Amino acid sequence: MEELWYHVDVNSAFLSWSAAHEIWIKGGDLDLRTVPSVIGGSEKDRHGIVLAKSGPAARFGIRTGETLVEARNRCPGLIIAPPDYDLYVQCSKALMELLGRYSHHIHQYSIDEAFCAMDGTKNLWGNPVAFAQQIGAEIRSTLGFTVNIGVSDNKLLAKMASGFQKPDKVHTLFKGEIPKKMWPLPVEDLFWVGRAASRKLRTLGIRTIGDLAAADRGLMKQHLKKHGEFIWDYANGRDTSPFLQELPENKGYGNSMTVPMDVTDADTARQVILSLTETVCARLRADGMKAGCVGISITDRDFRHASRQRTLVSATHTTLEMYRAACLIFEDLWDLAPIRQMGVHTSRVTHDTAYQYNLFDMDRYEKYARLDEAIDGIRSRYGEDSVMRAVFLGGNLPHMGGGIDKAKRTGMTKPLPYCPWE
Ligand SMILES: [Mg+2]
Missing domain, CATH: 1.10.150.20 (5' to 3' exonuclease, C-terminal subdomain)
Structure with a gap:
């Protein structure tokens, strides 16, 4: 059977969702989409970047990912609305439910993007392009925001197509259209x-x-x-990468963090990794679990996303072991582009069974395990900040990174792709 995919991508998701909520639910009369506005965190802390922008804001040259200070300089009258991650998770769910009525299989790729398998639906829904337009219209009229839909015979081309002219458009990019489009x-x-x-x-x-x-x-x-x-x-239009593949049910523990400034050197990046690993491992230990696989994800200043994972010699919840494995992946993965967000994810999580001692690190492992245990004990009695690794002293990175908002753990970051060559 011929494959047929839609890639549905919400236009300026955070801004549209906040705007729709303001008008439809709260009865406000200002549509953020019609004025220069952005969604951005507090200007004081590390969330002070533009997460989404309105069309009029874009015409002032405001770009996603730049600081709110820069954005304000470009447009003094700019309206800055705070992100509402709980709302975004709800909007995302509503969208996925709607799409699920028309597709036999939905692969949610991020909070505001999904692939819909549409093969075999021609008899049911007719012309796939006309039907995509119909779905777009239904989303607009029932959910109050617009999407772009890319239509193609593979996922990669569908995703490419949805990125063509925006907003509220349906584009095709079938294999035969590659040379032209x-x-x-x-x-x-x-x-x-x-x-x-x-x-x-x-x-x-x-x-x-x-x-x-x-x-x-x-x-x-x-x-x-x-x-x-x-x-x-x-x-050449061939989708051979693991990036768009679906993960098997991921029972991993993970965490990600938006960094206060572009990270351009490996030392700072490793500190971020350590900070994230600390949190992830503390959660694993608290739940009596170990992970057999660790992965790193990097989003750069241009919101390009890359991630990779590797299998550990044996499952662990020891911060330093996990950290070392994560650093090895990082060295492989990083292409030197300035980093805006990093994540540490784990998978193949199992109950805390016997550690498979590796002859050479037996002593070290026992030492680290006792150290982690002692630190967890102190933190549970005196709070998370009562003890931290010296490398974080006087710096501007949190020593236990991530966990900033629960939305990040429930779909705010793209899932870690499955890596078949690992
Ligand atoms: Mg989008």
Whole structure:
């Protein structure tokens, strides 16, 4: 059976959801979407960045991810509304429920994006493009916000298509349309072509997606390794990457954090990882669990997302063990683009059974386990901040990172992809 996918993506999700709630539920008369406005956290703490912007704000040159101070400088009259993560989770759920009425399988990719399997629905719903328009209209009239829908024969192309002109549009990008609709675009428009990859491609004379598609796959592998092969496949419309694959039911413990400033050096990044790992491992220990797999996710300043995981020699809940494994992944994964958000996730969580001693680290493990136990004890009696690793003293990173808002744990970050080559 031919595959058919919709990729449904909410337009300026946080801003639209806040605006719709204000008008529809609270009966307000100002639609944030019609004035220069942004959703942003407090200007005092690390959430002080633009999370979403209205169309009129975009016309002032305001960009997602820049600081609220920068945004205010561009537009002194700017309205800054705080994020309401509980509301966003509700809106996201309502959207997924609606989509679930028309698709036999929904793969929610992030809080405001989902892939809908639509194969075999032609007899039921008719022309897939007309039907996508109908769903878009239903979302608009019943939920009060707009979406873009990309229609294609694979997920990657559907996602690409939903990113074409916005808002409130349906676009197709079937395989046969690739030369016309995708190849003329700059190579940076391709997913996971970050700054480092873009620089390398440009020095090789590759400027458009078409240039990349026409390049030699072996050459791409030589310059960009596995990543080079993925993006070459993307450029040719082949969805071979693990990024869009669905995770098996994830029972992992994880945490992510938006960092106060762009992280551009590995030392700071490792501190963020340590801070996140501390929290994740404390939760595992508190629940009497261990994780057999740890992963890192990185979102850069351009909101490009990358993640990878690796299997641990044996399941653990020891902060330092987990931290070391996470750092190894980080070194592999980071392409030097300034980091805005990092996550540490675990999976293959099992009950705290006997640690499989590795001959060489037996002593160390026992020491670390006792240390963690002692620290957990102190924190439970005197509070989380009663003891911290010296590396966090005097810095501006929290020593137990993440857990800032529960929405982040319930879909605010993209799921960790399954990595078949691991
Ligand atoms: Mg969106």
